[in-house]
Amino acid sequence: MFTKKTYTVDEALKRMESYCSYQERCHKEVIQKLRDMYMIPEAIDHIVVKLMQDNFLNEERYAKAFVSGKFRIKKWGKQRLTRELKQKDIGKTLITMALQTISDQEYMETFHALAEKKAESIKETNVLKKKKKLADYLFYRGWESHLVYDKVNEVF
Structure with missing residues (x-):
């Protein structure tokens, strides 16, 4: 029969330190990982606080x-x-x-480059369908509606 692996608080802390060292993690990811390791809530709280104190989690x-x-x-x-x-x-x-770490200029340059590249790649003859495909693509990527509509009307 399969038995689940159990960890001491120190073992779990070491695993979480290397987990957080590999790439930036948010609290939710760390807590979920600890739950997957079958840690009790008190241990999870202790480990998260320790990771924050040691600057593994920020x-x-x-x-x-x-x-x-x-x-x-x-x-x-x-x-x-x-x-x-x-x-x-x-x-x-x-x-x-x-x-706020993204500059407005860089944001707009990226948006225009992305929209124009996508517009060129759309193989559709109907102008309305072209506009819809471009708009849907940009909305899916999370760009603001006023930017999307202005760009769609500018391109086609």
Whole structure:
């Protein structure tokens, strides 16, 4: 019969230190990982506090890293970034602070480049369908509606 592996608090703490060292993590991810390791709530609280004290776990640093990575690599807009961070239980002030790390100029340049690249790749003859495909793509990526509609009308 299969028996689940159990961990002492010290073993779990060591595993979580290496888990957090590998890449930035939010509290929710760490707590879920500890639950998956069958740790009791008191142990989870103790480990999370210890990770925060030793600076392995820092929500502000996580939010900034998340925003910068997803914006630069996946080209997500502020709406999508905000939504994803809220799902990870990151506070409003931290989300706002993280979004401010993106310069307005860089944000607009990325948006225009992404929209134009996608517009060129749409193989559709009907202009309305082209507009809808481009708009849907940009909305899915989390760009603001006023930007999307202006760009769609400008491109087609």
